[in-house]
Amino acid sequence: GVVSQATRVSRRYGEGAGTRWALSDVTIGFERGKFTAIMGPSGSGKSTLMHVLAGLDAPTRGSVTLEGSELVGLNDDALTEIRRTHMGFVFQSFNLAPTLDIRENIRLPHSLSRKSAPYDEAWEAYLIETLGLQPYLAQRPSELSGGQQQRVAVARALVNKPAVVFADEPTGNLDLATGREVLQLLSTLSREQNYSVIMVTHDATAASYADRVVFLADGCISKDIPKSTAATIS
């Protein structure tokens, strides 16, 4: 089913003559188990759409839901808690906590969340194994390569078993081969673990790993292209 949904969402920046509509009446839903790439020229509204879906930015008009619950109108504390427990984030710049070791970084979303749910050690072990992070657990982010740091970011994004993972140019700071590995991981994990992965990218090669490619132009959806699973694997 649909995990993340924007309905008739618009986002305006500025007032009067300086008004700009970053998003205009956008309706789009994202399903479980699907890896979607959002593409489009610079300034077309990609970041704004991702921020609105993640509750990081409030739309001027419209509705945004996560697993059927409305996010628009919730206060910052409630949104922060929902992000920590139901969403994962992977950014171009890794955003790891420099003073924490790798294991602490992976556990951070759980340590910070208010909910007292028991930590799933087996799931953590699976992520560490799948992402090849075992040798680095006691090290600091600065001791790792960019590709290794992005793998830590992926583990951290998934540790709370989020409904949706947002990836903002996740390969932007990686070499080609490492970027491919990270994309392959996101794609496999979305399918096997039934996550919805939403990735913003301007890189067509990165987008080729997605099951669906959505194009934005001037704050509107200009194309929405589903792709066959066969095309994703090649």
Ligand code: ADP
């Ligand atoms: P993209 O991610 O596709 O490059 P953005 O979502 O960042 O596009 O921006 C869409 C439009 O909204 C652009 O015209 C941009 O200048 C404008 N915009 C984005 N964020 C802000 C902001 N904080 N203040 C004013 N305008 C903004």
Ligand code: ADP
């Ligand atoms: P990039 O690495 O692609 O430049 P940023 O690191 O600037 O992206 O983050 C993009 C946006 O996401 C920013 O608006 C930032 O406030 C927000 N953000 C960054 N880290 C987190 C996080 N861990 N949880 C929620 N939002 C975050």
